[in-house]
Amino acid sequence: MNCPSLSLVKSALIEFPSSISLITNSAKSSRTKRVVPWKFRVLGYTLNLISLVNNNWAAAQLNKIWFTVYKRRPKPWVKKFWNQADRRIEINLSDQSIPVYCWGRGPLVVLMHGWSGSGTQFKHFIPALTKAGYRVAVFDAPAHGTNPGKHSHLLDFTDSLVAIQQQIGPIDTVIAHSFGAMAVTLATRRGLMLNRMVLIAPNLDVQEIFDSYTQLLKLRPKLVQKFKTLISIEFKKILQIDHSWGLFTTINLLEDKYQSGLLVFDSADEEVSQKHFNEIETHWSNSSVIKTQGLGHVRLLKDQDVIGQIISYLKL
Structure with missing residues (x-):
């Protein structure tokens, strides 16, 4: 037609x-x-x-x-940002490879962006994390950022995290934003081993x-x-499972509610309901919580106070 x-x-x-x-x-x-x-x-x-x-x-x-995937034309500073990484590592997925950029030394922290996002959104986290003694891995998910392609799905995100664990090394923490939170929680059901995870403005439903x-x-x-x-x-x-729709709920994705972690959300989030954040907080019994006001869904990733509180949590 x-x-x-x-x-x-x-x-x-x-x-x-x-x-x-x-x-x-x-x-x-x-x-x-x-x-x-x-x-x-x-x-x-x-x-x-x-x-x-x-x-x-x-x-x-x-x-x-x-x-x-919605992709904006990369701004001139993006290439410079990636070139500043200490190391660039190609990880192999089932049907493609993507670059992962690493900074610093220490326990590995992986930064996972959301749908139609980019690893560059975490640029404010990198200097603070490396200064605190962590090795940081940042990447664009398949078909996102500077990677080729127009279409993607949740397993592209999930498989990327598992591949980093297998091909780069054990992951101490994943810090995930928005849709990336759904990816990391699903990844923990598919072989990803973490000490803890930080979910920023997550939607798990x-x-x-x-x-x-x-x-x-x-x-x-x-x-x-x-x-x-x-x-x-x-x-x-x-x-490759029946009734897969029912998998994507807070209760199922946070199957191990005793997984150590941190929940970060803002009262002015324009994309995820406070009701859903409260549902996650209630179910995730082993999580600490940071609640902010006036930062919305994305500005949480730029706020130095939020970044500082997340690092303080990691150092506990």
Whole structure:
């Protein structure tokens, strides 16, 4: 089916890069209101109309967007940043290799970015961690940052962490942001061994993410149902297990609630609900918690006080 809305799909993706990690309507009272770009609203309206004629095609476009990585053109400083690393190591994944950049000496701390993010978002962590006596490994997940490709999925993140453990060495701590938190918690179920993990603004519930996505687009129930079916099929192929959708909940991903760790979140987070943060805090019985105000979802990664508190936790 040929349809002019395909260009609209691409345009909306550019306008709204964080579409995979929005917030549910039910949580509006507990997060900062987010302005929805008009192209994204039009996208939902257009796909709803198309679904009246061809529901399968409309759902397929949504499924494609779900696994599409939004990448900005790298700024000039990015190449310089990576070139400043003490060492560059290529790690081999099942179908590709990606570079991992290392600084410093000591226990290994891996920094894991979120969906459509980049390891460069952790640039403020590196000098503080190396000064504190840690070896730091930073990378862009497959199809992210400067790596080739347009599409990715959770196992690309998870397999990267396991590969670092196997090919670089034992990992003391993973510090993960947003979607990266889902990756590290899943990785602990797939062979990743950690002393502790630090989850910054995490979302560990795929149903909340999906509901946020579909509610924002105001999709027809029939289209939502087909869209979820297609994603479930992809999950089954990727994970090679039945009922994989149910795996992505706080209780299942934090299966070992006694895993030592630190939860960091902000009261003004515009992408993840306070209700979800509270759910993680309640279930994760062996976690310490840092709560901030006014930093939102991303500025946590730049705040020197937050970075200092995280390092103080690691030194305990």
